[in-house]
Amino acid sequence: MHALGPVDLTLAQGEFYSVVGPSGCGKSTLLDVLAGLSAPTEGTILFEGQEVRGSVPAGIGVVFQEDATFAWLTVWDNIAFGLRRAGMDAAEIERRVSYALGFMGLTDFSKAYPSQLSGGMRQRVCIARTLVMQPRLILLDEPFGALDAQTRLLMGDELLRLWRETGATVMLITHALDEAAMLSDRIGVMSARPGRLIADIETGWPRERDSRIASDDAFGNITAELWGLLREESMKAAGMAEKGRA
Amino acid sequence: MTRLGWIRLAVVAGFVLLIEVLCRTGVIGKLTMIPPSAMAVELWALLKSGKADADIVQTLRNVAVAFALSVVGGFVLGVGLHSITRLRRAVDPFLATYYAIPFFAFYPLLVSIFGLNAAPIILIGFLFGVVAMIINTINGLDRVPRVLLKTARVCGMDPVRTALMIKLPSAAPHLFTGAKLAIAYSFIGVIAAEFIMSTSGLGYSIAYAFNNFDNKTMYALMLFIITLVTVINAVFHVWERRIMARRGR
Numbered sequence: 493m494h495a496l497g498p499v500d501l502t503l504a505q506g507e508f509y510s511v512v513g514p515s516g517c518g519k520s521t522l523l524d525v526l527a528g529l530s531a532p533t534e535g536t537i538l539f540e541g542q543e544v545r546g547s548v549p550a551g552i553g554v555v556f557q558e559d560a561t562f563a564w565l566t567v568w569d570n571i572a573f574g575l576r577r578a579g580m581d582a583a584e585i586e587r588r589v590s591y592a593l594g595f596m597g598l599t600d601f602s603k604a605y606p607s608q609l610s611g612g613m614r615q616r617v618c619i620a621r622t623l624v625m626q627p628r629l630i631l632l633d634e635p636f637g638a639l640d641a642q643t644r645l646l647m648g649d650e651l652l653r654l655w656r657e658t659g660a661t662v663m664l665i666t667h668a669l670d671e672a673a674m675l676s677d678r679i680g681v682m683s684a685r686p687g688r689l690i691a692d693i694e695t696g697w698p699r700e701r702d703s704r705i706a707s708d709d710a711f712g713n714i715t716a717e718l719w720g721l722l723r724e725e726s727m728k729a730a731g732m733a734e735k736g737r738a
Numbered sequence: 739m740t741r742l743g744w745i746r747l748a749v750v751a752g753f754v755l756l757i758e759v760l761c762r763t764g765v766i767g768k769l770t771m772i773p774p775s776a777m778a779v780e781l782w783a784l785l786k787s788g789k790a791d792a793d794i795v796q797t798l799r800n801v802a803v804a805f806a807l808s809v810v811g812g813f814v815l816g817v818g819l820h821s822i823t824r825l826r827r828a829v830d831p832f833l834a835t836y837y838a839i840p841f842f843a844f845y846p847l848l849v850s851i852f853g854l855n856a857a858p859i860i861l862i863g864f865l866f867g868v869v870a871m872i873i874n875t876i877n878g879l880d881r882v883p884r885v886l887l888k889t890a891r892v893c894g895m896d897p898v899r900t901a902l903m904i905k906l907p908s909a910a911p912h913l914f915t916g917a918k919l920a921i922a923y924s925f926i927g928v929i930a931a932e933f934i935m936s937t938s939g940l941g942y943s944i945a946y947a948f949n950n951f952d953n954k955t956m957y958a959l960m961l962f963i964i965t966l967v968t969v970i971n972a973v974f975h976v977w978e979r980r981i982m983a984r985r986g987r
Contacts, residue, residue, distance in 0.1 A: 529891055548892045558885040563985045564907040574893050605984045 513682030514729035553627030804863025812871020866927035878912025
């Protein structure tokens with residue numbers, strides 16, 4: 493049994509790409525494979541022309557849905573963790589961590605432990621920890637899935653700001669159609685398990701944008717188009733067959 | 739101190755006071771028990787005389803060795819079993835039923851193997867403590883969130899680094915529980931073993947005093963052991979609380 497069907501996908505440098513699909517379609521598997529956390533049964537993954545296999549290449553950052561903060565370290569040490577592992581000199585670590593703390597609005601919490609923070613702030617810590625590594629490709633696996641609706645909208649804005657500032661390529665896995673429609677340059681739609689990409693939608697948003705585009709007519713159209721593509725797939729995933737009603 | 743703390747203190751103090759009154763009024767006979775205040779006086783005299791020093795040092799050394807072996811051995815064995823899934827499944831029932839074995843029944847066997855010295859005593863303390871540490875190490879490792887292990891891989895960490903920098907701190911609350919049990923079990927094992935078949939140590943001294951109707955020494959030594967174990971546990975507890983408080987657990 494394959495979790496994921498054949499997928500052919502090319503990400504353009506600097507684009508914001510999202511993947512939506514019904515639950516259990518293999519979205520997270522796709523991300524794990526792209527990151528080098530799992531090996532594909534067939535085919536190859538290239539990152540900047542180099543094959544990805546068995547390990548996560550430098551230059552790729554990953555943010556997960558679950559709380560990945562280290563409970564035993566302060567916010568500052570959490571964010572510096574990857575830099576220290578990479579053996580960077582103290583002054584540069586200091587500079588990058590301070591910048592990331594400021595960027596994510598965490599400066600006042602640098603000495604706090606994760607247990608003292610809200611879920612949204614903990615996710616900011618994880619994003620900051622990825623940000624300081626200056627990745628050229630950021631993979632996010634439903635990073636806002638555990639957050640409430642308003643926090644999600646704000647975190648979406650933060651993510652757009654981060655994407656513009658760093659110039660990194662972003663791939664976001666999400667089950668929230670509005671989130672994909674609001675944030676992305678391009679959206680891939682996946683089928684029910686084993687997932688394949690069944691559609692590719694360009695949103696045409698300007699680079700300077702934020703959550704307020706939700707009031708744009710095009711936003712409603714894109715969301716509706718996504719749902720049109722996904723409704724049947726979601727029913728398949730949920731075990732509900734389309735009945736032949738009039 | 740919190741209100742609950744005061745209540746706890748009151749319960750203990752009230753109990754001691756009750757015993758004191760019962761002894762002083764003769765409800766509890768002199769040959770059965772001496773009053774707690776007399777125990778304290780006797781203990782003070784005994785410690786000042788230095789007569790029990792050698793036994794105290796010996797018991798503490800045996801407990802310390804048994805405890806250290808339990809914690810280090812239990813951690814290493816726990817990590818090993820956790821990484822070999824099949825072996826772990828195979829020995830799981832043994833671990834679960836381990837404490838149903840009455841070890842002391844085997845003490846004569848240990849003496850005939852190792853001789854009448856510290857080795858069988860330390861071994862009993864170790865056998866008592868080590869499995870609590872193994873079980874808690876495995877429990878702790880089971881509960882390391884998978885996302886942290888993925889994060890370690892994203893950081894390009896090798897298995898040894900991952901074990902020391904991610905698994906160990908993440909499992910720390912469980913390791914603490916294991917260590918606390920190991921220290922209690924080491925005390926029980928060592929003192930009980932000294933009691934049965936030894937020629938020195940605190941356990942032996944209590945048994946010796948008991949056999950010679952030397953109630954004063956016997957109760958003084960009991961008070962010493964209770965105080966010692968309470969202090970050690972309290973220190974451990976405070977240390978654990980201080981580390982865990984920042985984690986909000």
